[in-house]
Amino acid sequence: MATQTHKRIPVAVLGATGMVGQRFIDLLQGHPWFELVALAASEQHGGRAYSEATRWRLPNSEMPTEVASLPVVACRPEALPGVKVVFSALPGEVAGDIEEAFARAGVAVFSNAKNHRMASDVPLLIPEVNADHIAAIAFQRKERGWPGFIITNANCSATPLAMALKPLQDAFGVRKVLLTTLQAISGAGYPGLPSYDILDNVIPYIGGEEEKLESETRKMLGSWQEGQGFVDAPLAVSAHCTRVSTREGHLECASVELEREASPEEIIAVWEGYRPLPQQLGLPSAPEQALIYRREVDRPQTVRDRDAGKGMSAVLGRLRPCPIFSYKFVVLGHNTIRGAAGGSVLNAELCYAQGFLTDL
């Protein structure tokens, strides 16, 4: 990556007081391209300092002093003058309208909310998976008459799955994937899951999650066809989603049916050799290895592997033949970093590197 000599781009976080908002703030500290200049949240905070409006909840980290005294402003474009890029950690109940208002006002919106993910002109973007979907932005801006645009990151459980499948799709074709997720409590936000519901327990249900995992995976592994829009991958996905007693890290047990035969060695080689665009470009938040394959018989494990690549890698293991489909394997991703704030920061870096943030 060329050294950064220009001035950093001023950015803001929408929904800055919640857990994903805090992750955005944490990840933007000292960012080489983006300068966090403003924080926005619901009107109830009415201009109070961030340190007064927020209880910092990230473990092993303190509220950065740079943001403690920033006022928490309303989530309206006019409250954020000069800001051309926003990261949205807004809840689904309000994200839809607010994000559109910013795009309409000429702002690039990188969103973690679910609202626009499946829209026919909004990229559901993982730079390692479908960087070419970024082409939909031109269509989106034209179609909607927006000077800005919206790009979303994927659901936290769909992200590691798509990262694991993409190189398999490219090399061997993927017909079917049937998986069970074992998801961390932080995926439910804060306060999220009552402790009495999960201690010594498994909850085999997460509202809407199975549907999202199934549809988002097909969209991301599909293609953007000029004049036709997004075309889903011809891939059957079936998900069982469960909540288990872990803090961070979604672990997924998947069985996959490939189109062409492949040996375990070939598959592992494809995963380990995977070096997609973010790694080629050296994006600041891109992990050295997008995919890490563990050869130990019992890895990846949630507590031991979730922080690999600073929480931005997907960690794989246990590739073995499946009696029903081609192979079984395990994949793990950090849900509040790669599967949320980190994913959107990487999306913004890709846009920056490809010149999409310069004409705003």
Next chain:
Amino acid sequence: MATQTHKRIPVAVLGATGMVGQRFIDLLQGHPWFELVALAASEQHGGRAYSEATRWRLPNSEMPTEVASLPVVACRPEALPGVKVVFSALPGEVAGDIEEAFARAGVAVFSNAKNHRMASDVPLLIPEVNADHIAAIAFQRKERGWPGFIITNANCSATPLAMALKPLQDAFGVRKVLLTTLQAISGAGYPGLPSYDILDNVIPYIGGEEEKLESETRKMLGSWQEGQGFVDAPLAVSAHCTRVSTREGHLECASVELEREASPEEIIAVWEGYRPLPQQLGLPSAPEQALIYRREVDRPQTVRDRDAGKGMSAVLGRLRPCPIFSYKFVVLGHNTIRGAAGGSVLNAELCYAQGFLTDL
């Protein structure tokens, strides 16, 4: 069931000091047909009183006073004179030879060990699933020249799966089942899993478990053919086994392919109407309902449902269409009761009720 007027049958527990051994003792307290008269374990205990040889580990229960002063004898038939029925909680390293020695000595062995489960003349028995496999005993005794016999219960994760599938197989046929298990730490015995390995963690590997789950399920859902032996069910099984941070209860997320079409209502009706032999016979340890279907959107849950039917029922829920196979569902079973000691006690009750324990 007719009232029990005869004298109770004297029984013993092999491997009485471990966790499954303790469960056997607990379940045999006040049993209407069996009288626990002796305890056996490894020679190291050399005749010490049970209360000295053992630390009682079952939660919410105390060592029964009746057994506290019993001497712990060696696992040899001659050390257990007059005992015609033994329950084996022996570890796999020693169970094979010891159990055969007892059968050779004319004792009926009801075993929780894995050693003989897949033998071609040993029933792998769940009374609600394959009571007819008991017919193999006559062949076993003749073939091996044993006056006694061996009957095994199934692996703790295979048990609730087989119970869930059997009525589906009878009503609609089952072609394929692909599942992920979320298994409790007690499944690893004691001391078993180090706490540092599982707190805030998932371990997506249990040695040998996936193979056992796959092969045992096919055997149990298969048939015993006179002159031909056990014939596996024509059913493809693929399992992912994981360990999670729960004390008891194995929860399983399964996708199943049926041979014939069935509506969700029909399937639930088949499960709820299931009334197999143990329930017909009113066996003392048989739960009122072998299968319980929960209609809540997020049930069964490990901590809330594992004790249903005193730990002897399998609890089902979340039946819904699968995008790849016919249906997805969740099933839960108590691993140290139904999936271990309780399973073998029920096996012995079935044998008793059908007259197999009278001629020993």
Next chain:
Amino acid sequence: MATQTHKRIPVAVLGATGMVGQRFIDLLQGHPWFELVALAASEQHGGRAYSEATRWRLPNSEMPTEVASLPVVACRPEALPGVKVVFSALPGEVAGDIEEAFARAGVAVFSNAKNHRMASDVPLLIPEVNADHIAAIAFQRKERGWPGFIITNANCSATPLAMALKPLQDAFGVRKVLLTTLQAISGAGYPGLPSYDILDNVIPYIGGEEEKLESETRKMLGSWQEGQGFVDAPLAVSAHCTRVSTREGHLECASVELEREASPEEIIAVWEGYRPLPQQLGLPSAPEQALIYRREVDRPQTVRDRDAGKGMSAVLGRLRPCPIFSYKFVVLGHNTIRGAAGGSVLNAELCYAQGFLTDL
């Protein structure tokens, strides 16, 4: 206890939808003296059936069918005609006024709320500790002009402490007690503690708990002096309260300074020989042993001992000399049974047995 030939007394639960309310319902099922005839909660439930207004949360138990169809009425005396005894599981924000309204209307109120616990004319009652405080009722009724009355049970962490100290006070005198509590998450109610706050964590703070523990203990171990009111015990109490990752059971590590010398054997004898009024009277909810002393070096333990005496006993252990005070010991009590609903049911039973419920 004489057999109960009279009609059972009709009772109601206030705050019936929460966790303590559910415990009340659970404990009143099949009660020999009380018949649960009505359920009340906040007006928002507006007469809906209990099964519609409530999600049953007690583990290993189902909503009793007898209450499922009961309408949830408002917490006003006129909405509960014919009810002369209510059990209050109301939150502190509303309990004060509501409970007074019932007492004013002639109802006996047995409350788990904190509001009236420290009032100068309200018994803070543990039948095994200060049954004689019940004498304050006559004063309360006269003073306030109420045909009914209010009796409260103690805070969940104060209860096992007071039970442990009372026999020591009687036998040896108690000057000081300094303790640390390790309290279960259910003590915070439902939804209570977010899971992300407690998994792999200890929170060394529970708002208001240390103050309650200190003041309630002094009141309960004190005396009711006719014409003078409640006189605190001359006992210094200092508490550190922490929240740990357990479902039920408050464990407390205490150092105690006695007035007179006593050997460990004498202390244990006093505890084990303790047979206060509820046990003498054979009250239906009284455990056989109010205090159980465990001689193992590492007991009591939360998960293993909390259900002793169906959750109504206090379990003691580890008595040993303290380098600073006389002795150290550990005590454990079930917080949602003995320390909440069970405590109030036992209070009502004591009142019944002593004739306080007949003239309402």
Next chain:
Amino acid sequence: MATQTHKRIPVAVLGATGMVGQRFIDLLQGHPWFELVALAASEQHGGRAYSEATRWRLPNSEMPTEVASLPVVACRPEALPGVKVVFSALPGEVAGDIEEAFARAGVAVFSNAKNHRMASDVPLLIPEVNADHIAAIAFQRKERGWPGFIITNANCSATPLAMALKPLQDAFGVRKVLLTTLQAISGAGYPGLPSYDILDNVIPYIGGEEEKLESETRKMLGSWQEGQGFVDAPLAVSAHCTRVSTREGHLECASVELEREASPEEIIAVWEGYRPLPQQLGLPSAPEQALIYRREVDRPQTVRDRDAGKGMSAVLGRLRPCPIFSYKFVVLGHNTIRGAAGGSVLNAELCYAQGFLTDL
């Protein structure tokens, strides 16, 4: 600190395969003064490569490539030629003799084992607490005729307590401290505590821990008197030790009796202004702040504060009056870093900085 221009000192780890041994290796990676050149453990490993002899267990870290191929040699001085400094993570069963053999052979031993901690000529050293105890080394070498010497770090629960008390002792005098510890499972080593023993549980007993905590604290807060030896501080200590379900971090609730009156502000000022020798010298492993006082009402918390100062700070909070002694407070320390390997590395750094490692 002057820049390090000399060659690094070659060091080895004894007991390199266990959890504390792994922490030593982790902390010595890239150390400016020490170069890890050899690894030793029990003879059973017989010269195998470290990567074959060891399963790396530290979360979020991999076995350093520099050590993976090192042979694991025996714990004998002749097997470690050229090594003048060893860090001992040996278990108590063998540490005594082995450590003495090394000291006798002219090696400086920095030990985490308990064996020599209370010896009358061995410093029990926390550089922030009793750096002057290092003077005992000259006596130890002369008395025992050893060219080398042994220095121990304190028990993991005694360490944060001593750090919290030392500045209070200096400023106000400390007469008594009564505390309860809530200790993490990693304190029991690996495999250590069975998971079935601790999930949903508290164990109010840790063998030998209370005695160690009491005696070590008095030694560390005492003085080294030339010609007289170690003189215990005139301080009464009483400890209750418990095990809770946390991975790392020992949290302690303490009540302290001071000799002189002090306001909360004065105490907090003393803690926050504490800047002992390691911080003055800028030792590489010394945290910027030895003591961190949190002003939030509910801190420190185990999961949120254990990593403060890279696990080398003690974190304080909740200072408030005690109804019995002067004050109550909470202190937290990382048990496997500051309370074990990190403590000994800091001890070695202090010795290096003060010239004790140059004449070996």
